[in-house]
Amino acid sequence: MDMANACPVCLARGSEPFATAGGRSYWRCPGxxxxxxxxxxxxxxxxxxxxxxxxxxxxxxxxxRAFLGRLAGPLLERVGxxxxxxxxxxxxxxxxxxxxxxxxxxxxxxxPLFFDRPEALARSYDFIACSEAAEHFHRPADxxxxxxxxxxxxxxxxxxxxxxxDDIRFESWHYRGDSTHVVFYRExxxxxxxxxxxxxxxxxARDVALLRKGR
Numbered sequence: 001m002d003m004a005n006a007c008p009v010c011l012a013r014g015s016e017p018f019a020t021a022g023g024r025s026y027w028r029c030p031g032x033x034x035x036x037x038x039x040x041x042x043x044x045x046x047x048x049x050x051x052x053x054x055x056x057x058x059x060x061x062x063x064x065r066a067f068l069g070r071l072a073g074p075l076l077e078r079v080g081x082x083x084x085x086x087x088x089x090x091x092x093x094x095x096x097x098x099x100x101x102x103x104x105x106x107x108x109x110x111x112p113l114f115f116d117r118p119e120a121l122a123r124s125y126d127f128i129a130c131s132e133a134a135e136h137f138h139r140p141a142d143x144x145x146x147x148x149x150x151x152x153x154x155x156x157x158x159x160x161x162x163x164x165x166d167d168i169r170f171e172s173w174h175y176r177g178d179s180t181h182v183v184f185y186r187e188x189x190x191x192x193x194x195x196x197x198x199x200x201x202x203x204x205a206r207d208v209a210l211l212r213k214g215r
Contacts, residue, residue: 009034009140009183010192021171024179032192034140035164037182042138049113051180052091059095068096071131071160074204076103078156083126084108086150089133090115096131121146127156134161135181148197148213157199157211161185185209 005015007029018028018035025038043051058064079085081104087097092114097107105127110120128147137143147157162175164184175181190209194201199211 007032007034008036008039008138009144009185009189010196011141019167019170021176022179026170033186033188035170035184042182043180045113048136048180051178052113055091057091057093057095059093059098064095065099068099068131068160070205071129071158071208072096072099072103074208074210075100075127075129075156075158076105078210079105079127081105084123085127085129086110086120086123086125088128088130088147089136091132096129100129121150123150124152125150125155126152127158129158131158131160134159134185135175135183137183140183144193144197148199151213153213154215155213157213159190159209159211160207162207163187 005027006013007015010029010032012029012031015027015029018026020026024041026035027038028035083105085100085105085107087094087100087107088110090097090109090111094109094115097109101107108120108123108125109115110117128150130147134140134143151157163186164170165186166173170176175184187203187209190211191201193199194211198214202210204210
């Protein structure tokens, strides 16, 4: 670590060594409580692509759709039909975008590996869905600043990622075991982000943060 051990999520200095697990070193920010992989051990883009292609995100899988519904439901409750949205980090099979579109929301796609569409980042949106993507961010502070810039005033950012709730089981935690998961959040992390961007913040379902841009 350098830059006085700066946190990649909130940019505060003073992050401290947290754990070594699976041959990788992790740090903890005492300010926002984010836990993150040592920057010198981040995977490269091709390794990320290979790992992600092992996922089986079947749009016909009722269990997977129910899982995505934890994020889709709260967004649909807050953004009416006709709302324009972005599925940010949609992966190769954008099931969540399809679910939202089926309920009358217009959804653009962006993913740096599978839907690298700069035109999708040149618009503004009523909502942004970020499902199982934030844990892959190598530079979370930059990513959240980008998302803030893409949201219209009063717009919603919905993030779904497994919150790190149990330090004791960190080494055996399945989410940490995915080598492309490089940053882990807590409710406190999202509250800190909300303060940085002047967002409101709520947690409508397990492992879901809803953040609203000010009007």
